[in-house]
Amino acid sequence: MKLKEAAKTSERFTGGHRLCSGCVAGPVTNLIMRASKNPAxxxxxxxxxxxxxxxxxxxxxxxxxxxxxFENSAATVSGVEAAYRSLKKQGKMEEDFDFIAFGGDGGTYDIGFQSLSGAMERGHDMVYVCYDNGAYMNTGIQRSSATPKGANTTTSPAGKVIAGKQQYRKELTDIMAAHNIPYVAQISPFKPQELMKAAQKAFETKGPAFLNVLATCPRGWRSRAEKGIELTKVAADTCVWPMFEIENGEWKLLYKPRKKKPVEEWLRQQGRFKHLFKRGNEHIIEDIQEHTDKRWNYILERCGERQ
Amino acid sequence: MVKPGDGYKDIPIGGLILDAGNAKEYKTGGWRTKKPILDKEKCINCHLCWAFCPDISILSEDGVVSDQIDYDHCKGCGICANECPVNAIEMVKE
Amino acid sequence: MSSKVALTGNEALAQAMRQINPDVVAAYPITPQTAMVQTFSQFVADGEVDTEYVTVESEHSAMSATVGASAAGSRAMTATAANGLALMWEILYIASGTRLPIVMPVVNRALSGPINIHCDHSDAMGARDSGWIQLYAENAQEAYDNAIQAIRISEHKDVLLPTMVNLDGFITSHAVESLEILADEDVKEFVGEYQPENYLLNADNPIAIGPLDLQDFYFEHKMQQAVAMGDAKQVILDIAKEYKELTAREYGFFESYKLDDAEVAIVALNSTAGTAKAAVNNLREAGVKAGLLKIRVYRPFPAEEIADALKDIKAVAVLDRAESFSTNGGPVFADIRSVLYDIKANVEVVDYIYGLGGRDIKVEEIESIFNDLQEIIKTGQVENRITHFGVRQ
Structure with a gap:
């Protein structure tokens, strides 16, 4: 759908919310909700x-x-969806509904992981959206299992002997794909049409669907508010956030940068990685590059693309 | 709509909100230090600003981006100006 | 038409759930509740109910999904025990605070650790301040009757609070008893159709549930909840009256057993009340004016009514099947003693913490507690205010 056509869909998420200025969870939510064709x-x-x-x-x-x-948005929505199926089966309601659960990376990768896994395994007809901003931003930027290696957070601070988060992030999208659910996508808002298309597919999927969407947090990333969307493009061009979907088991690449950029371009624009550019920390950036390359090659291979 | 100062007998039970979408009545425009100005002459109607606005403040009517920005809710983040491919949006000091 | 059947407590509750025919059940198996959800699953598999059974991956998700289903506008139930209830803890408060009329059988079992699967009340007693109505049952018949009444109590517009239907693990849940089961159509008519006023699956009137509720309104919402818990008292009595017309079985806040002229009395919950009745009978035969107050409704706490029932007793022993570790006695003791203080009753109240982890309490042991009470009256001295009864030195 062209954006000017998309703009004719009805508004489902309004202004007057109190997300921080420049928070990319805002457009992600707005666009995904607009892709739903039923009351939700x-x-x-x-x-x-x-x-x-x-x-x-x-x-x-x-x-x-x-x-x-915090940890139960998938279970909660699974209960709503079960009620819907029950009432519909009994002829107590007729209208079609969409069911959608949102969670940040903390509520999805970490504390809500079990609830999400259970709901997906049970096959509820629902869409789970993780807006991944890579830390517990709401409570003040604590590390999660989605936080990238090297990031300075308030619980993985860059100190005299430890240079930020020590571990690589968990690849939750792959774990969701391993649930063999009909639709999984890892996407990014700098391609709004792709985002809406994936959301539409997710809504139209019978059974569970999972969307993992990168969402810049200017506060936590220590980046400029106006750069929120641009940074998600940098993430795609440096391959730190590959965009792909798995539809009925088929992996498909959704974005291939014309020229793959070095991870430094991604790291340099965010204050949370500032300490990595100090003398002596070069090897960490090299490690991140190596890890990113390996991961990108893996995605390419899964998607049947040439390296 | 629940009003400030309402007593427990006057409000719906359990924190229930009965007016879906009423956040629109809450103005966040006061957070802004810079405001976007859209130049219709330059605008190519690509709708990227509309898609990217975190505050649903770029308005589109019948498929045409309006230069009437919703300043009641725009927080002045500047994403619209940054992403505009033809520099049709300028951020100016309030 | 009701019918006389021989069932375990778990089967009786599964039958009650079948007859209630909830739209959604989201439950996770845990000893000693397992047989209840297994039996109910079979009803689902055989198409005997309209229920969508959500086979959640934990009790936390059981309560979470039940909250979702109830908020959606359906009649939703779950069931649990012990550590399962503990895992639900966070969501218990959300269910009551969000004013959802969920009904949940709780098969009372000791909390770990060390792990123990047998009966005590540490699970439900810990949840006594979670904003749930709590009903207790001496036997399978009462548990069955409580479950059916609980639907009406919880869904009453003046209440809209969830209810725990408690029964003793193994003692009641696994023992086969003879009880009367109502006809399916009578239960259907008694519980009626669930008609929520505001619910998620209403496209014409969408709502928001569970907002961030700050200093300006949270307290008002808690006040509403407190008022509803108070109003539940009359509703519980009204529904018991209606239920009596259907079954001829009488229910109130508590049962007074030979209490009217009693000088010594025991307060107990659940199956121990049956044992205590035998002790009372034996003592009465021996000329001792012994009585029993068996609590059915523990939350809301029928304070004035209990005070009135105990005001002329000279010595009361509270049997607590849970240790609160306050060093000031068990939870029931604290409540009973507090109401008697209000009416300035001239009565000694002592606490017996007993039966933890399923340790049996026998008729003669309860008789010995009555003897202790008589000794208190005789000497005017309370040697031990709090006794851990039946524990080895």
Missing amino acids: VVGAATGCLEVSSSIYPYTAWKDSFIHNA
Whole structure:
């Protein structure tokens, strides 16, 4: 769908939410919601998106919305979807609904991991969206298992002897694909049409679908607010955030940079990686490059693309 | 709509909000230090600003981007100006 | 038409759930509740209910999905025990705070550690302040009757609070008892159709549930909850009255057993009340004015009514099947003693913490507690305010 056509869809997520200025969870949510063609029930895990979109007595959701707790947005929405199936089966309701659960990386990769895995395995007809900003941003930038290696967070600070987060991030998208659910995508908002297309596929999928979307957090990444979208493109061009989908087991690459850029370009624009550019830390950047290359080659291979 | 100062007998139980989408009544425009100005002469109507705006403040009517930006909610992040391929949006000091 | 059947407590509850026919059940198996959800799963597999059974991967998700299903506008139930209830803890408060009329059988079992699968009340007692109504049952019949009434209590517009239907692990859940089961159509009519006012699956009136509720309104929402818990008292009595018309079985906040002229009394919950009745009978035969107060409704706590029932007793022993580790006695003791203070009753109250981890309590042991009470009356001295009863030195 062309964007000017997309703009004719109805607004489902309103202004007046209190996400930080430049927070990319905003456009991600707006565009995904616009891709839904039915009334929806939206669930959200405790986190930035949840607290800023539903501060009593306000809600930025034009659809029904439920926040339960941090680790259970998938389980909660699975319960809503089960109720829908039950009521529909009994002839107590007729209308079609979409079911969607949002979670940040903390609520998805970490504390909500079990709940998500359970809901996906059970096959609920729902879409789970992780807006991955790479740390617990809502509580003040603590590391999660989605935080990239080397990042300075408040619980993996760059210190005199430890240079930020020591571990590489968990590849949650692959883990979701291993659930053999019908649709999984790892996407990025700098391609808004691709994002909406993936969301539309996810909504139209019968059964569970999972979207992992990179969402810049200017506060946590120590980046400029206006660079939020641009940085997601840099992430794709440096291959630190490959974009791909797995539809019924078929892997497909969604974006291939014309010329793969060095990871330094990604690291340099964010204050959270500043310490990596100090003398003596060169090897960390080399390690990250090596890891990124390996991962990119793996994705290419899975997607049947030439290296 | 629940009003500040309402007592417990006056409000829906359990934190229920009955007015879906009412956040629109909450103005976040005051957060802004710079505001985007859209030059319709330069605009190619690509709608990237519309798609990227975190605050749903770039408006589009019948497929045409409007130069009437929703300043009640725009927080002035500058993503629209940064992403505009033809530099049709300028950020100016409030 | 009701029918007399021989069932375990778990089977009786599974039958109650079948007859209630909830739209959604999201449950996770845990000893000693397992047979309940297994039996109910078979009803689902055989098409005897309309229920969508959500086979969640944990109790945390069981309660989370039940909250989702209830908020969606369906009648939703779950069931658990012990560590399962503990894993639900966070969401128990969300269910009650969000005012969802969920009904949940809890098969009372000791909390780990060390791990123990047998009966005590440490699970439910820990959840006594979670904003759930708590009903307790001496036997399978009462547990069955409580489950059916609980639907009506929870869903009443003046209440809209979740209810735990407690029964003793193994003692009640696994023992086969003879009980009366109502006809399916009578239960269907008694519980009626669930008609929520505001719910997620209403495209015409979308709502938001579970917002960030700050200093300006959170307290008001908690006040509403407190008022509803208070209002639940009358609703519980009204529904018991209606249920009596259907079954001829009488329910109130508690059962007073030979309490009217009693000088010494025991307060107990669940199956131990049956044992205590035998002890009371034996003592009465021996000329001792012994009585029993068996609590059915522990939350909301029927404070005034209990105070009134105990005001003329000279010595009361509270049997607590949970240790609170406050060093000031068990949870029931704290509540009972507090209400008697209010009416300035001239009564000594002592606490017996007993039966932890499923240790049996026998009729003669309860008789010995009554003897202790008589000794207190005789001497005017309380030697031990709190006794850990039946534990080896």
